[in-house]
Amino acid sequence: MENILVGINSKYVHTNVAIRYLKKYVEKNSDLKIQMYESSINNNIQKIIRDIVESSPENIFFSVYIWNVEMVFKIVKELRKILPDKKILLGGPEVSYNPTEILKNNVEIDGILVGEGEKVFLNYLTKDIKDVKGVYYRENGEIKFNGFEPLIEDLDIVPFPYDDSELEDVHKIVYYESSRGCPFNCSYCMSSIDKSVRYFSLERTKKDLKKFIDIGTRLVKFVDRTFNLRKERYMEIWRFLLENYRENITFHFEINANIFDDEVLDFLKQVPRKFFQFEIGVQTTNPATMKAINRNNNLERLFHNVTFINKNIHLHLDLIAGLPFEDYETFGNSFDYVYRTKCEMIQLGFLKMLQGTEMKEEGEKYGYKYLDFPPYEILENDFISYKDICRLKDIEEVLDFYYNSQKFLRSLDFVVSNFFESPFKFFESIGDFYKKKGYLEIAHKELAIFNNFLEYYREQNFPRIDEFLEYLKFDYLFLGKPGFYPEWIDDRKDKDLYKSIIDKMEFKSAREAHKLTELEKFEINIETGEKESVNIFFDYSKEDTKYYIVR
Incomplete structure (x- = not known):
């Protein structure tokens, strides 16, 4: 029997870690072999359908998220026409909070897996459906559910999700988790529904991270909802990474910057540039809004911490437009606050009214109007x-x-x-x-x-x-070295000075030297802002451009 897990990602560079966990867990705990098929929402839907059909599946399982749900439902309807006798099941956050309704309205779907997937998926494939928890299924025209499968307490029993060959692909982002769950209660977030936080052991986590480092994976994004919850634990992980530092690898963490103390800040100052990347959810600086969404930022401490580490830690700060009590003017204040931190990226997002969240349930109270289809994004409310x-x-x-x-x-x-x-x-x-x-x-x-x-x-x-x-x-x-100068650049290169500089540098040839450098005259000192004639030499030979003022 062929079982295929289907992940349709939002971009080619993304990977679906969920289907990898399911595949590895089943293959570790049974004799079954699982196929895995990945594509993206930008690919041709008929090609995806053909690829799935040609894999000759008996059971087809789709991983469903906000970005692919509409496409998945289209694919399922067409697959049912071609494969009338095969089982088609869905799982994932976008189908977990109204499974009965989905099954009633979509006769093409045979079942929906809910909750933590590894054990549910294995049990569905190896047991009688009447003995399986965590699955909504059809029986004699009725929708049945045998209750939820308990969460996995010892996460170390879940295998490492990736094959070595996948980690060598420099064009892919690799997702990784060292914990599951979130203790916070942000009203707009689905992660707040599961308050328990469970951890992979430090020994297991270090073993996994060493694999990324040894293979040379370019970007590893931790999907832990808040990585820095337990100081002793996260500091040990960061020290381990620093002790095993390797160039051209970046580890991305979602963190709460409010809770960094001076010891943590001093440590982070030692981290090589680009080795760590932080995503920090500011969301708003409006006190009334923070209270309404159950989020309490210490803005003074947050600003201090972020500006203390922004020279060597790559920082992404998030804002959400459309939150309760946040009007256009107060959002502008939040924007200015984040801008002044000099972070590398301001991620300006728009509130999504997600199934199962407190915000969705209280939407009428604040006059929310939003899209009835994914991504369920805000159109307006009483404040904006x-x-x-x-x-x-x-x-x-x-x-x-x-x-x-x-x-x-x-x-x-x-x-x-x-x-x-x-x-x-x-x-x-x-x-x-x-x-x-x-x-x-x-x-x-x-x-x-x-x-x-x-x-x-x-x-x-x-x-x-x-x-x-x-x-x-x-x-x-x-x-970088310009192929040509646009009309608004007045080229005033001192060619003799340029030649004297590159003659002193170690390039294979004059051609390479010209390809990897540039010299240009300026009438302002870029560093001081003072008006003066200076020559600036640009060196493009390394990953990051270097420049030098030459007088």
Whole structure:
């Protein structure tokens, strides 16, 4: 009997760790072999259907999430036409909170697995359905359920989910968990439903992490909902990683930055740049909103901690638009707070009314209107209008262009600090510009985003354009050796000085030297902001561009 687990990811680079756990657990505890099929929502649906059918399955299991649920239901309906006698079952967070309703409305589906999946999946494949817990199934025209399977107490019995060959793929993000569950009670989050937190042993965790390091996996994203809950435990894991440091590997953690003490901060200062990446859920700085969503940020402590480590830890800070009591103005205050931390990325998200969450149950109290289909995103509520939500959508897009890309560090700082009372006001302004020009509706190459910035600057009639052009030129050259100079760059290269510099460097040839370096004259000192003629030498030979002021 062929059993196939299907994971349809939101992007090609993603991996589905859930189906890997199920496959490894069943194969460890039985003689069964499990097929695994992965695709993405961007792939052709008919090809996915054909791939599944040609695998000759008896049982087909779909892992269902908010990003793939609509596609999965389409696939299931078509598969039923082609494979009328095969079993099709679903599992995952998007079908776990209304399984009876789903089965009633979708006759093509034979069952839904709920709860922690490993034991449920094994029992379904090896036992009579009447003896299996954690499965909603059909029997004689009725929907049956035998209760929930207890959670796994000893997580170490769950095998490591990846094959070595998967960890060598530099184009994939690898997801990993060292714990399950979340102790917090954020009203908008599905993780708050399971309050218990269970841990893989430190010995097991270290063994797994050493495998990533030895193989050279590029990016490992911990899916622990809050990694830094137990200081003794997470510090031991971080020390282990630091002791086994290897270049070109990044470990990503979702953390609560409020609770770092001075010992933790001092340790994090030792971590090599890019080795750790933190995702920090700020969500809001509005006191009334924090209270409503059961989230209490110590904003002063949070700001101190984040700015203390932002030189060597890559930081992503999250904001959520559409929370209770958060209007357009107070969201702007939250945005400005996060911007001032100088984190690498501001992730501006929009509230999703997810099944099973407290926020979904209390939606009427705050006048929520939201999409009836995935991703169930907010349209408006009593505090923020649909018009303002749309404006924030525009800001989200230009934020990715000019801040999250990290490609406009000097020119962006020059504009924001000289012409705007707050960072949010700048992004509001350039978002309006993009909307007016129709630039939000078209794809943009890198040079076009630079050109648009200059067009915006000129249209706003900002003074000191010569200074702005110097900062914009620096940002453009810092990205890498330009194939050509755009018309707004005045090329003033000192060719004799350039040759004298590269002659002293160790390159295989003059051609390689020119390919991996650049020299340009500036009329402003990029570091001090003072007006003076300086030459700046750019070295692109390493992963990160280096530059040197040459007088």
